[in-house]
Amino acid sequence: xxxxxxxxxxxxxxxxxxxxxxxxxxxxxxxxxxxxxxxxxxxxxxxxxxxxxxxxxxxxxxxxxxxxxxxxxxxxxxxxxxxxxxxxxxxxxxxxxxxxxxxxxxxxxxxxxxxxxxxxxxxxxxxxxxxxxxxxxxxxxxxxxxxxxxxxxxxxxxxxxxxxxxxxxxxxxxxxxxx
Numbered sequence: 001x002x003x004x005x006x007x008x009x010x011x012x013x014x015x016x017x018x019x020x021x022x023x024x025x026x027x028x029x030x031x032x033x034x035x036x037x038x039x040x041x042x043x044x045x046x047x048x049x050x051x052x053x054x055x056x057x058x059x060x061x062x063x064x065x066x067x068x069x070x071x072x073x074x075x076x077x078x079x080x081x082x083x084x085x086x087x088x089x090x091x092x093x094x095x096x097x098x099x100x101x102x103x104x105x106x107x108x109x110x111x112x113x114x115x116x117x118x119x120x121x122x123x124x125x126x127x128x129x130x131x132x133x134x135x136x137x138x139x140x141x142x143x144x145x146x147x148x149x150x151x152x153x154x155x156x157x158x159x160x161x162x163x164x165x166x167x168x169x170x171x172x173x174x175x176x177x178x179x
Contacts, residue, residue: 008158011165019093019169021162025152047076089152091162093169095176098141100150112150114170116143122159123147139163 009023051072092099097113119142126135136153139162151162 008155009161017095019165021091021093021165023089023091023151023154023158023162025087025089025154047079048072087152091151093166095173098150098166101152110148112141112143112148114173117170118142118144120163120166120170122156122163124156125153139166 009021012020012022014020089101091101097111097116099109099111102108102110121140121142122137123140124135124137135156137156137159138149138153139151139159141148141150150166151159154162
């Protein structure tokens with residue numbers, strides 16, 4: 001039977017044994033999301049004023065009516081949601097180690113060898129604000145007294161699934177080395 005439940009990440013196995021995990025994560029943690037109401041208002045007003053200026057420069061007789069403000073609010077919200085809140089990340093589990101995003105912005109990556117990993121786990125962030133309760137999680141690896149974030153802010157179930165994938169890959173590698 002084929003499952004109708006959609007995974008929260010895409011898993012792709014390459015011919016050389018590298019596993020690529022693609023998942024959506026947030027740029028912001030729970031504390032930042034809970035306190036982002038004021039930032040959203042400030043950005044919304046800034047973008048609105050900017051759009052008014054642009055339309056004013058393009059066409060002097062433009063009427064800034066209710067339709068404009070509704071369209072402006074919708075477009076601004078969609079832009080904020082796309083840029084600030086979610087992004088697609090990629091994690092590669094090679095035979096030697098993990099290649100993961102270095103930061104929330106840009107395409108820079110970092111590498112961590114399996115032999116350097118002392119502990120693998122998840123960190124939970126939770127916060128409540130005027131808009132409700134927020135929780136986010138990230139996967140970390142301890143190595144040499146440093147806690148390295150392997151993922152950005154993701155749901156708990158996705159973090160647990162990624163930890164299982166990494167542990168499976170590390171165990172497979174260990175069995176290959178012992179054989």
